[in-house]
Amino acid sequence: MHELSLVMNLLELCEAEASRGSFDRIDRIVLEVGELSGVSLPALRFSFDVAARGSVTESAVLEIREIPGRGWCLKCEETVPIREPLRECPACGSPVLLPTGGTEFRLCELVVRDRRMLEKSGKGER
Numbered sequence: 766m767h768e769l770s771l772v773m774n775l776l777e778l779c780e781a782e783a784s785r786g787s788f789d790r791i792d793r794i795v796l797e798v799g800e801l802s803g804v805s806l807p808a809l810r811f812s813f814d815v816a817a818r819g820s821v822t823e824s825a826v827l828e829i830r831e832i833p834g835r836g837w838c839l840k841c842e843e844t845v846p847i848r849e850p851l852r853e854c855p856a857c858g859s860p861v862l863l864p865t866g867g868t869e870f871r872l873c874e875l876v877v878r879d880r881r882m883l884e885k886s887g888k889g890e891r
C-alpha cells in the first residue's frame with residue numbers, strides 16, 4: 766500500500782529526530798497533503814494508527830491539512846481549481862492543464878515533548 770510506505774518514511778524521520786533531539790514523545794504531527802497527490806486520507810490515517818504503535822509517535826495526533834488542487838490552463842492563461850490531475854479546465858474544457866498546486870505531501874510541523882523541560886518541572890531527582 767502506497768500510504769503505508771509514506772507513513773513508514775514519516776515514522777523513520779520522527780524516530781531519527783527523537784534520537785537526535787532531547788524529546789522522547791511527539792504530541793502532534795502536521796502534514797500537508799495535496800488533493801492531487803494521489804494519497805488517500807482514510808488509508809493514510811489507518812496506516813498511521815497501525816504503524817505508530819510502539820514508537821515515539823504512539824500518542825501523537827495526526828493533523829492533516831488538505832491543499833486544494835490547482836492547475837494552469839494554457840488556453841485561459843489562468844490558474845483554475847481541479848480535483849484530479851490532467852483534468853479538463855472547468856472554464857473552457859481544454860484538457861491541457863499543468864498542476865501547480867495540490868500535489869504536495871509534506872511534513873509541516875512536529876510538536877514534541879521536551880524531556881529536559883519535564884525533568885526540570887518534576888520534583889527532585891532519584
Ligand SMILES: [Zn+2]
Nearest residue numbers: 838841854857
Ligand atoms: Zn481554460
